[in-house]
Amino acid sequence: MTETKTGLEVQETHKHDHDHANCDHDHSADHDAKAPVKLTQEVDIKDAGPCKKHIKVSVSRADIQSRMDDHFKTMVTDSSVAGFRPGKAPRKIVERRFQKEVMGQVKNEVILASLEQLAEDFDIAPLSPPNLDPSSVIIPENGPMVYEFEVEVRPQFDLPAYKGLKLIRYTHTFTKEEIDTQVNSMVEPLGTKVDKKNPAVAEGDYLTLDAIINDGDAKIGEIKDLEIRVNKQLAFRDGVAEKFIEQIGGAKPGDTRDVDIKLSSVVTNEALAGKVVKAKVTVKGLQTLELPELTGEILGAFGCKNEDQFRELGEVVLKRRLDYQQRQSSRNQILELIAGTTNWELPQDLLRRQAKKALSRKVMDMQSNGLSDNEINARVRVLQQDVLKSTAAALKEHFVLQKIAEIEKLEVSDDDLNLEIERIAQQNDESPRKVRARLEKEDLIEALAVEVIERKSLDLVLDAAEYTEQPLPSHDTLITGTAEADAAPQDQGVSKE
Known part of the structure; x- marks a missing residue:
């Protein structure tokens, strides 16, 4: 599966903060000999808002102490301590010398094991890593290790019957004209732009324009010498002229037309989000595409x-x-x-x-x-x-x-x-x-x-599914062109005309 319960992963994992020069044991083999042992932990899960859970976990002291003992046993045998031959330092001296290092290792090991167990034991489908910073978790001198975090999760919902649904299948038989248009579009990259002999804006033309964009009486943007392909709609980086061909069609060089632009919901100026603003578009140049011969x-x-x-x-x-x-x-x-x-x-x-x-x-x-x-x-x-x-x-x-x-x-x-x-x-x-x-x-x-x-x-x-066939709605075939420009640029000052 692509979305599994093992998705609870911390952003920082295992850390080493000790001096390796004084420790010659092999970290990668510390626990290979032992199969993972399930932790004894108490888990409290509460809703923290839509698609969010607050999780508090308490890991028993016995599990923490067991892992620390395992580490120290290995270190007594493998570590080098000044004044003692390798492997001969007393346990208490080894513990004092490497206490901080072992606490850090055990903490990270326990957190990772705890999160994996949490994902296995509970129906949690995380959408992103939890906001858990391991460095903020502390193993106390006594008692359990407690950590808590919030995580975004997939919403819980009951899935109704999904087999035998009654659906509409939209069908369409392509006409000779539609196939001609498609064939022409395939060789358009090989075409040559030429000035239009009878200059009046039509779909498929290449248009060079200037535009002043206003929200009421306030000027919010200005575009100079923008070249675009004329389509039914025109999508700016921050808005769409949904009736572009309807409003610009037939215009000649020198003409100015009003074009409505619906701004994006995420424009820089939140006051303009989703608004329909007016662009005064001036046609400066008009070209058409001369297609190559099919050699x-x-x-x-x-x-x-x-x-x-x-x-x-x-x-x-x-x-x-x-x-x-x-x-x-x-x-x-x-x-x-x-x-x-x-x-x-x-x-x-x-x-x-x-x-x-x-x-x-x-x-x-x-x-x-x-x-x-x-x-x-x-x-x-x-x-x-x-x-x-x-x-x-x-x-x-x-x-x-x-x-x-x-x-x-x-x-x-x-x-x-x-x-x-x-x-x-x-x-x-x-x-x-x-x-x-x-x-x-x-x-x-x-x-x-x-x-x-x-x-x-x-x-x-x-x-x-069971299907009922219907003709494809015409709006499903709308062609949208793109303009590499902002209708309401971030650095454009707002001014009164």
């Missing part, structure tokens, strides 16, 4: 021998995208049916910390489903606009699918991960070795394993 060299670069095969490839890409949309729709429906009856209150600080992980899982899901880099970037940009809301939805989905995986005893093997890496490599025309190296460098192997286990859970639910 044998270009077709060969796509592994095709003729234009018919190239069109077939374009249709395959469209069907792959449709499959992704169908699965995303199914995930949303499942979440509404299964999790909709549960009142989940996810704390804001948890959502902020989990946002990056949730987004990484989304990106890998899109990569493994063959979406292009441009499509992924556009979808990610939209998700980032209301990052807390999108993270909350992703976490709820994650909790549901993880719980199904536990009930069904679904697991991720090394072969599963290797196959997934090969699939991503094939979709992105990279070597599996390069993909693995990138995932390891970005610490995303665990996120990949989570994505695989969630897909297994989803497949199980989908295979057992």
Whole structure:
């Protein structure tokens, strides 16, 4: 399983703070001869808020003393003490000499063993390491060792029946025009930008613009010489113009149009979060893309021998995208049916910390489903606009699918991960070795394993579902462009016009 009970790990582990020059025993072999002995400990677990537990643990003195005795027995035999031959120093002198060192070692050993036992004995599914600093824990001269901490945990909920769900499957038959558009988009990187002969803004054009962004009478941002691709929507780094083509379409160089931008929920100025502001957009330049002729060299670069095969490839890409949309729709429906009856209150600080992980899982899901880099970037940009809301939805989905995986005893093997890496490599025309190296460098192997286990859970639910087919809603095919600019930049002063 990818989310196990052994996730209770402290941020600092075993420390050595003694002088190794005066101690020649082998730490790594201190306790190899003994199998782990279960600790005697009292545990008090209380709710500390949504998705948070306060845990207080008391480890018996007998267990601590037993471990200290084991250490000292080894040290009497192995340690060097000034004035005595190796292994001949009296026990009491060894204890005085190495008391601080042994206390530190035993403390860390007991904490680690205690946390592992805690995860085994109690139904705790941590979302992050506990806020436990081992250096703040003290072994008293007498009595038990007591430590306490808070940890974010997966919410507890009852999972209703998830087999035989009634779902809607959205279907679509691609037209010749849609396939033409897809084929053209595949060769666009090889195209040449040229000035538009009859300059009027249309979808697909390349537009150079200036913009002044106002919140009422207050100027909150200004953009100069921004070049963008015209799509139905335009996603800035901190906001989305949801009606971009509707509001800018038909404009000519020199024209100024009002464009509404809905700002992100996480803009620097909290007073602007989620607001719709007005951009006065001036068209400065307008170009269109001249596509290359489909030569044998270009077709060969796509592994095709003729234009018919190239069109077939374009249709395959469209069907792959449709499959992704169908699965995303199914995930949303499942979440509404299964999790909709549960009142989940996810704390804001948890959502902020989990946002990056949730987004990484989304990106890998899109990569493994063959979406292009441009499509992924556009979808990610939209998700980032209301990052807390999108993270909350992703976490709820994650909790549901993880719980199904536990009930069904679904697991991720090394072969599963290797196959997934090969699939991503094939979709992105990279070597599996390069993909693995990138995932390891970005610490995303665990996120990949989570994505695989969630897909297994989803497949199980989908295979057992009953479907009603409906046409794909037009809004599911909205195309979003991206702008590398802020609508309300952090360093932009607010002024009255």
